[in-house]
Every structure is written in structure tokens, then in C-alpha cells.
Amino acid sequence: MHFTTHDQLILLALLAVLAVLLIAAPKLRVPYPIFLVCGGLALGFVPGMPTISLPPEIVLVAVLPPLLYLSAYRTSLRDLRANARPIAILAIGLVAATTIAVAVVAHAAVDDMSWSAAFVLGAVVAPTDPIAATAIMRRLGVPRGLVSIVESESLVNDGTALVLFRVAVVAALSGEFSVWDVSWRFVWAVVGGVAIGMIVGFLVAETRRRVDNPPVEVTISLMTGYFAFIPAAAVSASGVISVVTAGVYLGWRTPELTSVQSRLQGEALWNIVAFVLNALVFALVGLQLSSILDKLTGTSGWQLTWWAILVTGTVILTRIVWLPIFAWRNKRKPFTHTFLISWAGMRGAVSLAAALSIPLATDAGPPFPHRDLIIFLTFTVILGTLVLQGLTLPAVIRTLRIQPDTIEEEEDAQARIRAAEAALERLEELTAEEWVRDDTAERMRGLYNFRRNRFTSRFDEESDGAIEEQSRAYQRLRRELLDAERAAVVELGRSGLISGDVANRVRRDLDLEDARLEI
Template sequence: MGRRGRGGVLGEIEFLIVLLGAVVLLAQLARLSGVPYPIALVLGGLAIGFVSTIVPGVPEVELAPEVIFLVFLPPLLNSAAFLSSPRDLRVHLRPIAQLALGLVLVTTLAVAVLAHYLFGLPWAAAFVLGAILAPTDPVAAEGIFRRLGVPERVSTVVSGESLVNDGSALVAYRVAVVAATAGGFSLWEAGLEFLLTGGGGLVLGLVLARLLLPLWARLREPSILITTSLLLPYAVYVVAEELHVSGILAVVSYGLYQGWRAPRLFSAASTRLQSASFWSTTVFILESLLFVLVGLQFPVVLRGLDGTTVPEALLYAALVFGVVVGARLIWFFTVPYLHPVLDRVFRRSYPRGSWQERLVMSWSGMRGAVSLAAALAIPLTVEGGAAFPGRNLIVFLTFAVILATLVLQGLTLPLLIRSLRIKADDASATITELKARLVGAHAALARLEDLCTNEPVPPGSQEQMREYYEGRIRRYTAGVEAGGATAEYAQSAAYWRRWRMELFEAEREAVISMRDRGEISPEIMRRVERDLDLEEARFAG
């Protein structure tokens, strides 16, 4: 990340601190207003970007593409893959594969045709623009899905599509850039590179995961283990890129494998809690900075237009936005009707889904960081030294579509979900969770009986632990039989939680008072407070 110096009073470090402060303020405003925070951050970055052009002392930020590809994407992709379920992705593999491969190619072709015939871009440059705008960014949509609650199929398909289409679109982008700069193109070679680069990335990520995770699991110090968890996605990405396969898909497959194996590899509860807290904060900071930087870049890109007036460029952007959104809408209302044919071909059925679900998924195709980085990475010149055809226009159109999809689709998606009355089956999810808790409680009780038989457990402790788990089993069983949490259970749980929170606060205040009076050291206070915090976090859910 660089900046243009204009005799300003803010250096890069100072400006980064200001940006972090803006992130905190904008995220809080988004929470209070109910607006998805990526949208608030983009609009805030846009405002800061325009202010930087007129206020002396505010540097203009120029974001290098390698900053996004290398600094931001590996941990963000790893976190998204880690939290995904390979089993759910396999259940919905058909639509995810169709979107990540088929829709990427359709979008690329549709945008290329528009850019060539209406904007006058050469075919190769037009395909570069199409490939740049093909991948989706699910961050804003996923936040809305979590807040409003949508069917599991919708969230899994949208997030799974984004995990894969980043890699497939960038492979198409590389092929198009080579064709534009070298002046040659072979469909057979392009298809082979597409398969080798994408497939090679997926395989390499799995191989590295199988090699690295057993070594990583030998670490016991939480600080070292968590730091290593941050470094490994970077290592996987760099190794994949050095071997000329997709670093993005390598990180995705690594993250999926890591997420599935981690519960057995890392059994220490304190390490998991610290790791979850660390990754949640890290992802928030990286995503927030990225969205602010997207907005910051727009004024710089706007001034870079040459040979095209701003009204013309805005008209072109509106047309491209229409094609991108239209291609996705058409896809979701045509291709799913081929499922009966594909059922016979693959000898496995897959339900088409309601039109309401498909409309929500079609309106969830926001564009984001990958498109931004790809646009900025377009070479300045082609072979022979001539300028890359239409580069500034391509960069502008990319930024405009990113902003339009994030703001227009992001703000209207909640209204669409509410108007269509799309809701997750909360009762089914609750019953499934209660059954899991019930199985765990039965396993603990069985283990307790083994311990009582084979080890000298005091009778009082035996009875206390047995009553505790038998009480949990009775509550969970009643909830399952009632089709979810019973009214009595919900009411008693609410009272219990409220009273327990007040008791926690009383304990904490007593311990802090002892420290104030000099009766205990700050270190002892922090140890007691940590135990209380862990208990309170469990009860707070």
C-alpha cells in the first residue's frame, strides 16, 4: 500500500491509524443502523477518498494488487474455508460447481461481448474485464443471512460458490491477460491451463494440509500455535503460486481439511477459545480495512479516466452492472430446470429449490476484493511497449460494479428476504442441536460410570456429577420430545442465565475490591477473573 505525497502532515503509519479509527466508528454506526458493515465501510472509504483529494495533509492511497493477494486473501479464505462444512459442500456440490465454473464462464463471455461491441475494447481486453467481474464476494450477504436467518441451502451455496469461483475466475483472468499482452490465444491450451492450475491448487492444498497439520498439532503453547495458524495459510499460498497453480484454491482446500480435522488435533479448550477470539478479530480487521480501501481507491480511479468522459463511463458501468446481475438472474432461473436431466446422468437426485430461494441467491452475487486486486494487477503495457488497451476504463468499470453490487444489492437484499418470507427452519436446527447435546451428555455419563468402576472416585463427587448429567439429559430429552426447547425449559433457562450473570458480577466485584484493598495481588485477581470470564462466556452463549 502506497500513497502519493503532497506535502501532507500525515505519514503512512499515521494514516493507517486514522483508517483503523474510521473502521471502528463506521462499524459501530453500521451496527446501530442495521446496515451491513461492509456497505458502511465502503461508503465511508469513498467519502474519505474524496476528502483526501481536497483537504491538504491527507495522503492519497494507492493499493498495490499484491497487497490484496498476499496480505489479505490467504487468512480470509482460510477462515471462510475453516468454518465451512465439507459434508454440506458435498451435498450441494452440483449447484456450487455449476456456479463456480459455468456461471463464471457465462459472466465472462457476456461482459466481454458487451465490452467489445459497445465499448470498442479488443476481444482479449474485453475478456479480461469479464473474468475480473466473474467472482463473487459473500461477506455482505453472509452477514445478512446470519442476521435474518435463511435456509441452510442458500447460505451454503452462496458461500461455497465464492470459495471456488475466486480461483476459477482468476485462472480465466490469467489466460485473458496473456492473450492481451502476447497477442495469441489457444482454446486447447487455455482449457488445459484452467484444469491444471485449478486442480493443481486443490490437490496441493490437501497435500500440504496432510503434511503440516500433524506437525502443527505437536505445538502446545497457545501463543505459538495460534501464530502458526496465521502463518500457514500464507505459506500454502506462496508455495502454490511458486509452483504456478492456484494459490487461492490451495488455501481453500487446506482450510477445509484443517477445519474438519482441527477438533481432534487440538483438544485443549483454552487454546480453541483463544484461537477463535484471535481469528474473529483478525478477520474483522482485515475485511474492514479491505472494504474501506475499496472506497478509498475510487476517486483515484475516477481521475485516471482518459479518452472517456465521466458520464460515458458511468453509462458503461450501468450497462456492465446490468449484464453481471442479469446473467446471474437468468442462470438461476434456467439452469436449475436441467436438474432432472442431470439426475439421470449422475444417478443422484438434487432438489431444485423454490423460486424464492433462487431469487435470493441470484441477488447475493456482490463483487469485492478479488475483482479489485485483479483489476489493479492488469499490466500497464503489452509486448512491444504499447499501453494495455482500455486499462483505465477496465479498472473504473470494475470499481463501479463493486460499489454498485455492494451498495445496491447489499441494501436491498434484507428487504428481498423479508418480502419473500425466506426463513431457516429454526425448530429443526434446535432439535438437531439438542440431540447433539443429548448424545454428549450420555457419553459423559457413561464415561463417569467407567471412572467410578476403575478409579477411587469419592462417593460424594460421583453423586454430584451423576445428578448434574442426569439433569441435563432430562432437559434435553424433554426439549427433543416437545419438538424444540419447551416453554418451561426456555423460561427456566432465561431466569437461570439472568441470575447467574448477577452472581458472576458479585463475585467479580468482590475479587476486584480485595485487590483494591491490597489483600490479593493483581496477578491473583486476573487468574480468578479469567475463570469467572470463562464461566460467564459459557452461560452468555
């Protein structure tokens, strides 16, 4: 591919606009996916802007596997087990209900839309994207359990929806529908995906157990999503389910397999990779509308708008109606929590990528029925849910008066207290060793006792706050000293008294000490 100077300038301008949007989003307190989609939408209608297409394989094969793997890797097995029922109701039951509801509405409203094409549309718009919703929920202190449900739902419903999508596309291509064939395809997609994911997870775990090279370990981690997705897709199993299975398995196994260096390097790199991939995809999604509309010149704008409102409204209302009926019969779950989950069902890039992957023609030769309209309606559902639900979600949270909980803070303190106690227990065992000096052991004992008492006092109602105040004073003083150390190292490097490698290594160690002060 040859890039002209004009193409390079356009690419540079797009990257500059993307950077501006990413900087502005947190200042305006708008989740960056919403900002990027709207920014891309506006750019798409700028006169002279070339058409920038979003190949479906870019999202489904190149972008989706690593993002899914990271989400699954960071998912807590405990939370998955605890929320298994609501996750199943959302990721399986609601996906099926949304697919059917949208198919019924689209078949009734759109002239000549066949049932198979309508079900393709329903399956495409069924999966949710949690990025914008969870960003808002975390910022406003929504209880961790609700955030976990939204994240876990998205992990599973991508797989469910894409399996239904594949079945619907096959029916539309062949013009035939077999209950036996559909059931077999669905079962194989799920079972095959889980099996391949477990095999890949086991093989990667055994490989990483034998590797002691942080760059290699991090590279294997980045590639694991593809290792799970591609073989599953090749045998018509669910690549999404395979990636999620491998991610959850390795998230459970990795702490015992990896070194400190690989975990630190991997965490930093993964955060950057995930952020960049999500940012690019949401911006590209926004850029698609102008090219999509160019293919629908034979339909009036009012008609397209009406269909878009119908389908988007069906997607939103189905979720709102479904959850109170089927989600939580447990009286301990307040209605406010149920409604919040129902309003957090935004759609994202997976839906658009699935729509763009619809074949151009059926097996018999004619064009795939209503392909361009399905893509347009998918885009409007993404835009409508992101803008309407995303921008109003903070107001919904405040109106429902959902109070933040302290469970995560308490568990964090509990973990650090237990870690300090384990260190003290081990210290007592080691004091008998000849190489352990008494004065060194005493300093370590004082350090860990202070750490344990500090976290214990955070949730002690009778505490006068003296320990926490002492800790804050220590942190402030330590930062002042670290700044002085950094300045000295920088001066040594600039004067040529130490090499750049030495300066970078010492600064990194100082930065790690500084980062620990956040605890």
C-alpha cells in the first residue's frame, strides 16, 4: 500500500484530532468512547474527508481477541461464581430476547425484510460494550458488584450473540432453517470454544512456567488471545468463548507462574495497548456513518430515522422490561440496582464489526437482503445507546441515590493486613538464622507492625486517626526526598558523569518507590 503525502497529512490530522479528543474527554467528564464516536461522526462529514472503511476482520480478528483476553484475565472467579445467575440471565437470556424482539419489530416495520435478515439484525445489536458504562460507574462509586455484573455480562454475551449471528447468517445465505442444524451449531460453538480455550490456557501456562524472560513472557501474554481465537474460529467454534475461557483460566494460574518483572512490565503494557485499541476502534466507528449513508440513497431520511428510532428503542426497552421480570427475585437486591443495570446496556464496536462482516451475496447469487440497512441500523443503535444512555447514566445514578460501598476498600485493607502478618510470621522463623542480624530484624518488625496497624486503623471506629496522619506525613516527606534524589540523578546524567542506562535504571527504581507511596 502506497501512502501519498496527502494521505499522510490526513492521517496526521486524524491522529491530532484523536489526541485532542482524548485530552478533552476527562476534562469534560465524558467517557472517551462517547467523545470519540461523536468526534469521528463529525469528522466523517467534513468536506474533502476521504472514506475510511472499517474492515470487520480488524475488529473481530485483530482487536477483539486481546481486549477480550485482558477483560477475562482480570475477571475474578469469585465474582463470576457469585453473579452466575444474573450474568446468565443477561448474557444468554437477554441476548436471545433482544434478538427476537428486534427481529419481530424489524420484520414488521421494514418493507420486505425477511425473517432471516431480521434475525441477523437482532443478533448484531444484542451484545453490549461495557467500557463507557463501567467508566462512569467507577467514577461515581457504584458498588463493585454491579460493575462486575456489567463487565462479566459483556464477556459472555459477545460469544452468545456472535454464535446466534453466525447461525442467522447461514440461514439467510442458504434460505433454509433447521432446528437440528441450529442446535448443533450452537452447542458445538460453546463446547468447542470452552474446550479449545482450556487447552490453550493450559499450554500457555506450562510454557510460561518454563520461561524466565520478562519480554518473552509479556509477548506470549499479548498473543494468547490470538492463540485461543484463531483455532476456535477455524473449526467453527466460538472464538470469543475460547478467548474468555483461556483468559479466566490464566488469570487464576498466572500469579504462581510469573516473575515480578514480567508482571510489572505486562501490566503497564497491557494498559496502554487496551487504551489505544479501544480509542482507535471507537473513533473509526464514528467515521463510518457518512459512507454507510452513501449506500442508502434510495430510502428517504425520514424513513431511515423512523426505523432507527424503532430499533434503538426496542433494544433499550427490551433490556428495561427483561431485567425486573427475570433478573433478581432476591428481595435483597433493590429495584434501583436492577434499573441501573438495565440502563447500562450500551453497544459498541463488536456490533458494527459483525454487521460489516455480513456477506455481500447469498449462496444463490443475489445480494444479501437489506445488508446496507442492517449496517446503518446497527450504527444508529451504537450511537443512540452510547449518547443517550452514556450521557444520562450519571444523572440516573444520582437520581436512584445508589450509595457507594466500602467492600473493595475493606478487602484491600484485609489483604494488606494479612500480607503484613504473613511477613511477620516468616520474620520470626528467620530470626534464628545466622545471617539475619538482630538490628535488621527489629527494623523489619517495626515496619510491618506499622503497616498492619495503619490498615487496621482505617476501619477502627475508635481510632483517633493518628496512625493515618503519621503515614501521610511520612509519604509527603518521602516524596520530597525522592524528588531530590531524582534531580540529583538527572544532573549527573546531563553532566556526563553517569551513562544514560545507569540514569534510567536509577530513575526507574526511584519511580517504583514513589508508586508504592500511593498505597
